[in-house]
Amino acid sequence: MLPTHAVGIDLGTTYSCISYLNEHGEPVTLANKAGELATPSVVLFDGDEPIVGTEALRSAILFPDRVVMHAKRFMGDTEKRWTIGGRPYTAIDISSLILKHLLASAREQIGDVDQAVITVPAQFSEAQRLATIEAGHRAGLNRVDLINEPVAAALCHVLGNEGLWFTELAEEQRILVFDLGGGTLDLSLVKYSRDEVAVIASDGDLRLGGIDWNESLLTAISEQFLKEFRLDPRQDPESLQFLSNEVEQAKRSLSSRPKAALTCQHAGHRKTYQVEQSQFEKLTRHLTDRTEEITKRLLRDQKIGWARVDVVLTTGGASRMPMIRDRLKQLSGRTLNTSLSPDLSIAHGATYYAGMLLSNNKFTKSILNAAASQRLARVKQRSVNARGLGILVRDPRTNTRVPHYIIPPNTPLPAEVTQKFGTVMEGQKRVRLVVIESGAGTKESFVKLGDCVVDGLPPNLPEGSEIAVSIRYDEQAKVHVSAKDVTSGRRAEAEIVRAENLKPQLTTDQKADADARLVGDATPSGPEIQSVTPTEPQAPQPASHRQRKPPTPTVASPHVIGRAATPVPTVKTAKPAQESIDPGEDEFWRSLH
Ligand code: ADP
Ligand code: MG
Secondary structure, eight states, X not given: OOOBOOEEXXXXXXXXXXXXXXXXXXXXXXXXXXXXXXXXXXEEEOSSSEEESHHHHHTTTTSTTTEEEOXXXXXXXXXXXXXXXTEEEOHHHHHHHHHHHHHHHHHHHHOOOOEEEEEEOTTOOHHHHHHHHHHHXXXXXXXXXXXXXXXXXXXXXXXXXXXXXXXXXXXXXXEEEEEEOSSXXXXXXXXXXXXXXXXXXXXXXXXXXXXXXXXXXXXXXXXXXXXXXSOOGGGSHHHHHHHHHHHHHHHHHTTTSSEEEEEEEETTEEEEEEEEHHHXXXXXXXXXXXXXXXXHHHHHHTTOOGGGOOEEEEESGGGGSHHXXXXXXXXXXXXXXXXXXXXXXXXXXXXXXXXXXHHTOTTOOBSOOHHHHHHHHHOEEEOBOSSOEEEEEEETTTTEEEEEEEEOTTOBSSEEEEEEEEESSTTOOEEEEEEEEEOSSSSOSEEEEEEEEEEOOOTTOOTTOEEEEEEEEOTTSOEEEEXXXXXXXOEEEEEEEEGGGHHHHHTSSTTTEEOEEEOSOOOTTOTTOOEEOOSSOSSOOOHHHHHXXXXXXXXXXXXXXXXXXXXOOOOOOOOOOSSOOOTTOOHHHHHHO
C-alpha cells in the first residue's frame, strides 16, 4: 500500500492554496506551476485548455466574457451559469477546474493525491457543502472531507505553535478568528479546550473584503484623472484593467510602506500618482468601520466581553492592512496574534485536519512519523451548524407551509434528532417528507434540501403506524437521514432525494407513496404546528394525474404520541448569516463597469 499524503486545500473566493504534511507533521505549501503559493481563483477560457490563476486574473477586465471569477459565491446555486464560447459552466465546473489545477502541480511534487480536505466558510449551507465535495470529486479526488475555515485557522494556531502545544494550554481558550479575505469577512468565536477545537458562533459579511478597498482606491484615482484630463479611464476596458492591476499592487505596498505610486494611463495620457497610507485609510474608513461593527455585534450577541476573549487571531490576505490591525487592536485593547500567515493558514489548518483523519484511520498508511501521528490523533475538531435543519409542516391556522426546525442553528455537531410520524394509509409502503435548511439571509427564509423518502416499510402496516425518522448532521455538517418502523423495530431505507433528482422519483411507485403525519413534536414551543405537509394528495391516483396536479393541502389531526426520542440539543443564541449570496450580481463587475 502506498503511503497517503495529508492534503489540505483552501478553495477561496479570490485565492486558493494547497498544502501537505511532511513526515514531521508540518504543513508545507505546494507552489503552483508559476511558483506562486497562492493561486487566484480565476479561470480564463481561451482556446482549448482553460487557464487558471494569475494569467487569467490579468485578463479579467480585458476579456470579461471569457473569464470567470468569484465562483465560490455561487456554490450551491443550481441556476447560475456562465456561458463562454456557447458552453455553460456552473460554479462546480469552475471550482473543479481550479482544484484540478492545484492538484496537478501538487502531484508533480508529492506524487498521487486521491483524497483531500477542502475548507468552507462556517456559514456554508448543505447545498454549498455538497457542491464543494462534488467539485473535489470532479477534480479527480476519491475522497473529499470538509472543514470550516475558522476551525482550520484555530487548528493552525494550536497545532502550528510548538510552544503552545507543549505547554498544555490552560483549561480553556476563547479565540476570535478574524478572517478578512478578498470578498468576505468571516468572524468566528472558537473554543479550544482539552485537545478539542470547536466553533461557538460565527458572523460576518458576505460582501465585505479586500476588493472593496480596491474599489475605493480605483474610484478615487479615476476621478482625479477625470478631473485633470476630462477623460474617464473606467470607460475603456484596457485602461481599467491596467489601473486595476496598479491599484492591487499599490494596496499591497501600502500594507508595509507609508507611500506607494500607481500609474493611470488612458486615451494617450499617462500619469503617476502617489498615495499615502493615511490617505488610503481615510478613503476606506467606512469599510474599516463596518468590520468594527460586525465584530462588536458578534461579541454582543454572544454576551461576551473582550476580557473573555483570550486570543484575537487574524487571517485572510486583507487582514494585513494596517488600518484593520490598528482598529482591531484598539477595539480589543490587546495585541493581536498575527503569527498565522494570512494567505496560507487556512490551507495549513485543513492539512492538519487531513492529518488528524489519517492518523485516526487504521486502514490507511500515512507518510507521517509516529510522533506526528500521535500528536494529531489527540486533537478533535468540533463545529456547530450555521443553519437550522427541519421539515416543512402545515400550520393549520394559516393553512400555509411553515418550516419546523428540529436541529436549531449553532448546535454542536454531530447532532441528531429523531421525530416520530404516523402513516396515513393502511398498508403504506413509503413516506415522503420535505427536508429544509434555514436560509442564510433575509431574502430566503429556508432552502429545500429535497424530499426524504422512507422506503421499504413492512407490508400490512395499519394506518397510524409509527415511523421514527432521524435527521442527522455529521461532523462536517452534511445531512443524513434514517428511519425505523417503530412497531417491528425494522430499519427502513431513507434518503434525501435532491430537488434536482426529484422528477424521475415522482414517476415511480406512486401507489405506495404517501405522506405521514407528525406524531411527536420535537420543538417544545410549537403547539400550532400539527401535521406534516403532504407533498402530494393522499388518495392514490393515476401517476400522470398526480404529477400535474399541484399538491392538495391535507391537514392530519394532531395525534401526538410522544416527544422526540432524542431531546433537542441546547440552542445557542448566535444568529445565522446576516446576508445571503445574491446570484444576480457580482460586486467586482458592478463596481468596475
Ligand atoms: P479569499 O479567502 O477570499 O480568497 P484571501 O484570504 O486570499 O482571500 O485574501 C485575498 C485578499 O487579500 C485580496 O483582496 C488581496 O488583495 C488581499 N491582500 C493580499 N495581500 C495583501 C497585502 N499585502 N495588503 C493588503 N491586502 C492584501
Ligand atoms: Mg479565505
